[in-house]
Amino acid sequence: xxxxxxxxxxxxxxxxxxxxxxxxxxxxxxxxxxxxxxxxxxxxxxxxxxxxxxxxxxxxxxxxxxxxxxxxxxxxxxxxxxxxxxxxxxxxxxxxxxxxxxxxxxxxxxxxxxxxxxxxxxxxxxxxxxxxxxxxxxxxxxxxxxxxxxxxxx
Numbered sequence: 001x002x003x004x005x006x007x008x009x010x011x012x013x014x015x016x017x018x019x020x021x022x023x024x025x026x027x028x029x030x031x032x033x034x035x036x037x038x039x040x041x042x043x044x045x046x047x048x049x050x051x052x053x054x055x056x057x058x059x060x061x062x063x064x065x066x067x068x069x070x071x072x073x074x075x076x077x078x079x080x081x082x083x084x085x086x087x088x089x090x091x092x093x094x095x096x097x098x099x100x101x102x103x104x105x106x107x108x109x110x111x112x113x114x115x116x117x118x119x120x121x122x123x124x125x126x127x128x129x130x131x132x133x134x135x136x137x138x139x140x141x142x143x144x145x146x147x148x149x150x151x152x153x154x
Contacts, residue, residue, distance in 0.1 A: 005047075007039040007058070016040060021053045022070045022128065025149035030141070034062045064134035064142065076124035085120040085133075092121065092143060094130070095150035099123035101139045121146050 010016045016024050016038050029035070036059035042050055056069035071079060086102030093099055105117030119139045121132045123146070132146050 004039075006041060006043045006045075008042045010038045010040060013038070016057055019052065020055055020057060020070075022068075024057050025068060025128075025130070026059075027066055027132075027145045028148035028151060029061055029145065036061050036066075063136045064132060064145065066145070067131045069129050070127050071124075071129045073124075073127045076127050076129040079129045079131075080122045080124040083122075085122060085131075086117050090139070092123075092139075094121065094123040094143070094146045095125065097123045097125050099146070101143065104134070104136075104138050 008019065010019065013024055013026050019040050019042075026036075039058050039060075041056040041058065044050055053070060056067055059066045070076075081098060081100060084102075085100070086105070088103060090101040090103070091098070092101045100120075100122050102117070102120040104119035108114065108116050116135060118133045118135045119137060119142055121139060121142045123130050130146070130149075132142050134142060
């Protein structure tokens, strides 16, 4: 992952939690995928330091990215259920919460500058907004990953 001064790289989930105002949810990843590379959005586009309460955690895995942030109940709901992240929206449920899913787009033509639309799953849990996306994996593989954040840890 290239260096980006808007983000702070963090070595693990415990270090991430120390930089946030929420307890990050960690998904159970499918066998064979690499552990997450974690980073936290700490500066806005004008290079202003973001308040701890406004930070977003991004977890990059092999094949998908999982983001989470505290947005307030109304904004988290709007981002999850009202904003469109693709075509052919599907209704879904993640951990008993209303969700939206958008399927991985078709392979683009070689000269298509837009590329392939990713598969996306979004939902909110109270004031928390969750976003899971992949340019490789279909929604059917992302939904169990999303649901795994609610599974008890062993």
